[in-house]
Amino acid sequence: MTPRTPRAAITATGLRKSYRDHVVLDGVDLDIPTGTIFSLLGPNGAGKTTMVKILSTLIGADGGRASVLGHDLARDPDAVRAAIGVTGQYSAVDGLLTGEENLMLMARLRRLGRAPARRRTAELLERFDLVDAARKPASTYSGGMRRRLDLAMTLVGDPGLIFLDEPTTGLDPRSRRGMWEIIRDLVAGGVTVFLTTQYLEEADQLADRIAVLDRGRFVAEGTAAELKRRVPGGHVRLRFADRDGLDTAVRTLGGARDDEALALQVPADGGVASLKALLDRVDAAAIAVEELTVHTPDLDDVFLSLTGHTSADTTDTTTHDQQKAVSR
Numbered sequence: 001m002t003p004r005t006p007r008a009a010i011t012a013t014g015l016r017k018s019y020r021d022h023v024v025l026d027g028v029d030l031d032i033p034t035g036t037i038f039s040l041l042g043p044n045g046a047g048k049t050t051m052v053k054i055l056s057t058l059i060g061a062d063g064g065r066a067s068v069l070g071h072d073l074a075r076d077p078d079a080v081r082a083a084i085g086v087t088g089q090y091s092a093v094d095g096l097l098t099g100e101e102n103l104m105l106m107a108r109l110r111r112l113g114r115a116p117a118r119r120r121t122a123e124l125l126e127r128f129d130l131v132d133a134a135r136k137p138a139s140t141y142s143g144g145m146r147r148r149l150d151l152a153m154t155l156v157g158d159p160g161l162i163f164l165d166e167p168t169t170g171l172d173p174r175s176r177r178g179m180w181e182i183i184r185d186l187v188a189g190g191v192t193v194f195l196t197t198q199y200l201e202e203a204d205q206l207a208d209r210i211a212v213l214d215r216g217r218f219v220a221e222g223t224a225a226e227l228k229r230r231v232p233g234g235h236v237r238l239r240f241a242d243r244d245g246l247d248t249a250v251r252t253l254g255g256a257r258d259d260e261a262l263a264l265q266v267p268a269d270g271g272v273a274s275l276k277a278l279l280d281r282v283d284a285a286a287i288a289v290e291e292l293t294v295h296t297p298d299l300d301d302v303f304l305s306l307t308g309h310t311s312a313d314t315t316d317t318t319t320h321d322q323q324k325a326v327s328r
């Protein structure tokens, strides 16, 4: 029997978790539709793994409630566990076993019979480009291969939702891109993905919605585009052939002039419409532009602007109250 797929993959209200007097999650709400990628973005120590552990029933929350694929986390943790897959930050791969043996072991743990377990294993080895390495001990695998095997093991049970806790941390750029392709394929196949990452670019590349976790709270939530729009700093830079051009442009467009470079910096959101409007005004004033560059704020700008510190800066001394002031 296939249970009806609920529209919401995860809903949560007021999730809290502390370790002694250290508040890790300070009342977090979630509403993640099925078939989407949700990215929880935050620096080291932000509470990402804690959130994954709570939602995957590995640890209990101190407060709040959540439901995963229609199952209440507190009342029906077994049903939640049966429906999800978790790829931890620290790999579940056994280095002494071969890739094939790791997958077979997982399949048998999932109570697949011998023949179906073999079929599933062969299928996953193929899909994750591990056929050639299937008979080698996993300890000989590269970082990227290990992550692929880890993810393949997560998929043995055909979960409707997978938690990927920093799936590309420590991978080289090529392996990272490979992992992104795999994640996109998963979602195309109907799986919901809860992805944690420290990489703003990764959330930008993959996520339908992003939540920025900082000191126990979401300091921002939305699509990558929405988050970027909340950040000042996007601009267009125009360079002119001579001072006349610059003077005319300043009178027409305003903005900040750079006399030495014969350039003008005009605030812009980086969108095509506003760029076109700007160029129309330049045209109408018959100004000859030598060069035009567009600076769109990226998610790093967003993080800095929302939290007052960069994503890499975990030793920041800004107080929580200041953080909140920044995010309002």
Ligand SMILES: Nc1ncnc2c1ncn2[C@@H]1O[C@H](COP(=O)(O)OP(=O)(O)O)[C@@H](O)[C@H]1O
Residues within 6 Å of the ligand: 019, 024, 042, 043, 044, 045, 046, 047, 048, 049, 050, 051
């Ligand atoms: N079992 C634990 N006991 C005490 N503190 C913990 C425990 N697990 C995590 N923490 C603390 O909670 C905070 C959040 O940790 P974690 O969820 O692992 O962050 P992230 O995954 O975002 O790096 C960190 O400050 C960490 O030291």
Ligand SMILES: [Mg+2]
Residues within 6 Å of the ligand: 048, 049, 050, 089, 165, 166
């Ligand atoms: Mg973590």
